[in-house]
Amino acid sequence: MTANAIAQTVLTLRRAFNEGLTRDLDWRKGQLAALERMMAENEAAIAEALKADLGKPFGEACTAEIDLVSKEAAHARKNLRRWNKPQRTGTPLAILPGKSFVVPSPFGVTLIIGAWNYPFQLVLSPLIGAIAAGNCAIIKPSELAPASSALLKQLVEQYLDPKAYAVIEGPADVSTTLLAQHFDLIFYTGGERVGRIVMEAAAKNLTPVVLELGGQNPCIVDETADLAVAARRIVWGRFLNAGQICVAPDHVYVAASVEARLLDELKRAVATMFGPDPKQSPDFGRIVNPRHAARLQALLDNGRAVTGGQADIEDCYVAPTILTEVPANAAVLREEIFGPILPVLPYQTLDVPLAAINARSPALALYAFTRNPQTADRILAETRSGSATINDTVVFMANPNLPFGGVGASGMGSYHGHYSFKAFSHQRAVLKRGFALDASVRYPPFTPSKLSML
Ligand code: NAD
Secondary structure: OOHHHHHHHHHHHHHHHHOOOOOOHHHHHHHHHHHHHHHHHOHHHHHHHHHHHHOOOHHHHHHHHHHHHHHHHHHHHHHHHHHHOOEEEOOOHHHOOOEEEEEEEEOOEEEEEOOOOOOOHHHHHHHHHHHHOOOEEEEEOOOOOHHHHHHHHHHHHHHOOOOOEEEOOOOHHHHHHHHOOOOOEEEEEOOHHHHHHHHHHHHHOOOOEEEEOOOOOEEEEOOOOOHHHHHHHHHHHHHHHHHOOOOOOOEEEEEHHHHHHHHHHHHHHHHHHHOOOHHHOOOOOOOOOHHHHHHHHOOHHHOEEEEOOOEEOOOOEEOOEEEEOOOOOOHHHHOOOOOOEEEEEEEOOOHHHHHHHHOOOOEEEEEEEOOOHHHHHHHHHHOOEEEEEEOOOOHHHHOOOOOEOOOHHHEEOOEOOHHHHHHOEEEEEEEEOOOOOOOHHHOOOOOHHHHHHO
8 A cells, every 4th residue: 555545544534533423422333333243244254364374273263353352342332331421520619610520532543553463353452442432543454464464454344434444454664654644542562672663653743652562471380389270271371372472471480399290280281282293283273474483493492392392384383382491591581482382490489480570571461370379469569560360371361341451561551341442532621610700819910818818
């Protein structure tokens, strides 16, 4: 798409916004209902696109993309009137008579840039917030998931109002052209490096940003944990979408006294979920492209593989791999893994993982497995992260009552459920007064008698 065509699209949306197209709440509900229909009527096509881009298993496509988006849209549609209601708030004596309100109002024309690992969810879930709050939006899906990107464009054009919502496809330079336009909010999901580029571009127009970024998510397993359950939940969270998920546990700190048992349980969980040869499993996905598969292959020898350790670059396959004996300075501990590799690191006292966690920028997600509530509380109190889950991984994302987002280098702002609506709303202060009681005390000249009244 040319720069001119992009500018033209932004102009079309801005005109629709200025003319008040998105103001009507029933219209917004209609758009959300259309989005729900879009997901329901195209389940097979969406699953097929995800299979083509990521070898995504059908079950994962249904739960983490189709159902999640459908439920978010239905939740927003049902709550839209309540969320948009002006909130009456108090008015101090000095400015009475008067009525004060906090009124959620749309930003205007917004830009949503998505990553490739959940190509539908990562742009449609923010879009739901944008629609509910009354914004127009341009979606820029990731070029690394081309089948999903093309289908998104086709479906959004077919189901949603093209005067308010558009999909612009293309590589990074299309993002660059888009970012040169004036938007009223930019919602970006992707890596930290590009997050900085987005924020810099937004600064030129004083555009607010929501950044959903990544990093390394730590997981602690102490000696009191149910090791079999912990292992299953860790393996599930780490190897979902072949490890290409921003909230996966990236490395496990385990109490040294139970390390051997945890490694056995992790190995058993991998074999139970994906069989003796995970390459043949219909439930284990592929890496997005050979470049990323090769990047991951280079991390496989960062420790001793307890299970896995194989890669087939041509097939974009990297085996679900558990590593032990990993040196502290290994790349697999420094870089975001974003693939099916899980280093396990023994510790003697809890101070060690806490110090290691706090030596890094706060993670998007932190996990801890323990039966000891004091240990759980200590871990929560002594660390920072976008989210924290005790005794499970990843599932917090399915709760629309919890905000989803990072802190520090893992991002800023949050969304899901009501938080998506808030992310796309400005909280406008509205004070309504009449003309009565126009006390002269606040007006100059400030005579001594007036000053004595203040
Ligand atoms: P990516 O390469 O697909 O990039 C994301 C988007 O940025 C794409 O739409 C791409 O076109 C655009 N982009 C790329 N280079 C750009 C540039 N120079 N200028 C402007 N735009 C540009 O995705 P990625 O960054 O490889 O995605 C993986 C990262 O995303 C990981 O770090 C992961 O943790 C993070 N992620 C975060 C979340 C979250 O919700 N916090 C979710 C998924 C992924």
